[in-house]
């Protein structure tokens with residue numbers, strides 16, 4: 034690269050601490066964890082009461098779980114200066130709300146990483162907690178808080194929606210079965226190439242009834258404006274969309290198309306090294322062994338592996354194109370008609386059968402490997 038230019042290594046920028054108003058002053062790295070010692074980038078020695086300048090009277094520390102770097106949970110050890118006014122005796126400490134909300138255990142970068150890991154990368158809360166190096170409930174609370182701030186607190190978020198995507202997501206493994214949520218995403222900016230897709234809502238369950246109830250709660254004028262519903266082929270979602278949004282076109286979610294392509298690539302022997310698959314993972318991905326719930330735990334033995342949370346860089350990069358409806362071949366967009374065997378069952382089991390069948394079809398289409406399930410060949414042309 035003859036024209037490449039390099040700056041000096043800068044931990045503050047690399048770890049995105051500048052976005053939090055922090056500056057890195059030290060680091061302690063181990064194989065399992067990274068601790069970055071930080072201070073606020075700008076001192077604040079001015080008295081809140083009288084405006085006089087004061088001098089620092091030492092620091093206190095605040096620990097914040099940050100987004101992971103280099104497959105290591107990354108903790109910020111923020112040293113916060115304390116002040117006592119020489120003039121009036123007023124006491125205060127530096128304001129760290131730019132780095133994290135009051136009493137939060139995660140930095141704002143960590144909270145955003147957690148939410149994106151859940152919604153975009155389909156990690157479970159357990160894996161997000163492992164990536165952050167925090168307890169399950171800490172990660173769960175952070176995701177809910179970030180979702181609340183980004184979603185519920187923005188009443189105008191539905192205004193310009195024309196293209197929505199709907200998908201299920203595994204929220205939590207439990208002894209009595211796994212808990213799922215239905216995730217609804219605004220794909221309008223992605224289609225119009227004006228920005229990335231946005232998370233619109235998350236609702237408990239993954240059934241036709243859940244999605245239909247969500248649609249029903251919106252005014253007719255809003256539903257009439259919806260032009261496209263992108264989904265992963267689950268019969269229940271498709272039926273709900275057909276009944277509640279008769280004017281919208283149902284399409285195969287490009288996210289799933291790309292993900293399936295990534296799955297097919299991943300199954301090729303040449304793209305899958307035998308050892309240390311997590312070493313190929315993307316930056317910020319936690320080590321596999323950190324998870325208390327390995328991703329295969331909920332899979333039946335006779336099923337092909339579901340998309341693993343750890344994916345090779347190539348697959349992950351491809352998935353970054355999610356939401357770009359322009360990537361879809363024009364003649365492959367429409368969802369298949371419901372097959373007779375699936376029409377009566379609109380729960381997650383039918384969906385799982387569809388999930389099971391799809392990678393094989395895609396692998397065949399992409400010359401990845403011969404596979405079974407000829408009946409599915411007409412369902413998706415890619």
Ligand SMILES: [Zn+2]
Pocket residue numbers: 080081082083084085118119120121122123
């Ligand atoms: Zn003062």
